Amino acid sequence: MQISYRFQFSQAHVLTGFLRNLQQVWWVRFKWPLALLFALALAVCAYEGFPVLAGVFAVGIALLLSAPAIARLALHRFRQSPFYNDEIDFSLSESGSHARGRHSEVRHGWEAYTKARRFKDGLLLCHGPDAFHWLPDAAAADPAAIAAAQQLARARIRDYREL
Known part of the structure; x- marks a missing residue:
C-alpha cells in the first residue's frame, strides 16, 4: 500500500516541522518555569554581587527562549535554497x-x-x-x-x- x-x-512548512521537532525535547515543555527559575537566580546573583554567575543565568534564559528566533533566522537563508x-x-x-x-x-x-x-x-x-x-x-x-x-x-x- x-x-x-x-x-x-515552504518556510512555513519547515518552521512548523522545526517547532514540532522542538516540542519533543523534554525541557522545552518546561521552558517558561525554567526561565522564571533562571531569572530568579539571575536576580539573586546580581543582588549578591556575582556578575559572572549572573551572566551565566542570563545566557541560559536567552538560550531557553530563543529557539523560535533562531529558526526564523535560519529560514531567512532557506529562501536562497x-x-x-x-x-x-x-x-x-x-x-x-x-x-x-x-x-x-x-x-x-x-x-x-x-x-x-x-x-x-x-x-x-x-x-x-x-x-x-x-x-x-x-x-x-x-x-x-x-x-x-x-x-x-x-x-x-x-x-x-x-x-
Whole structure:
C-alpha cells in the first residue's frame, strides 16, 4: 500500500516541522518555569554581587527562549535554497519513504528512522537528532492515508509516540 502526501516545501512548512521537532525535547515543555527559575537566580546573583554567575543565568534564559528566533533566522537563508517552495511528493510504503521534488529525489528505508512522533496536526519522522520529515495531515491524499501512515510508522519505527 502506498500512502501519499503532497506539500509545498515552504518556510512555513519547515518552521512548523522545526517547532514540532522542538516540542519533543523534554525541557522545552518546561521552558517558561525554567526561565522564571533562571531569572530568579539571575536576580539573586546580581543582588549578591556575582556578575559572572549572573551572566551565566542570563545566557541560559536567552538560550531557553530563543529557539523560535533562531529558526526564523535560519529560514531567512532557506529562501536562497533550490528547494525553496518546491512541490514535494512524499510517499510511505512497506519498504520505506520516497520523496520527490523538482530538484531532488530521496529514498529512506525504515531503518533510517530513529523515531516518530504523532501530533494533532501531523506526523514527524526523525532520522537523526536534527533531521526530520514533517508530514502535515492537510497534505495527505485522503483521511484514510493519515491513519495508514500512523499505523505503518507505529509498526516500523521502534520509538513511536503520540504527543
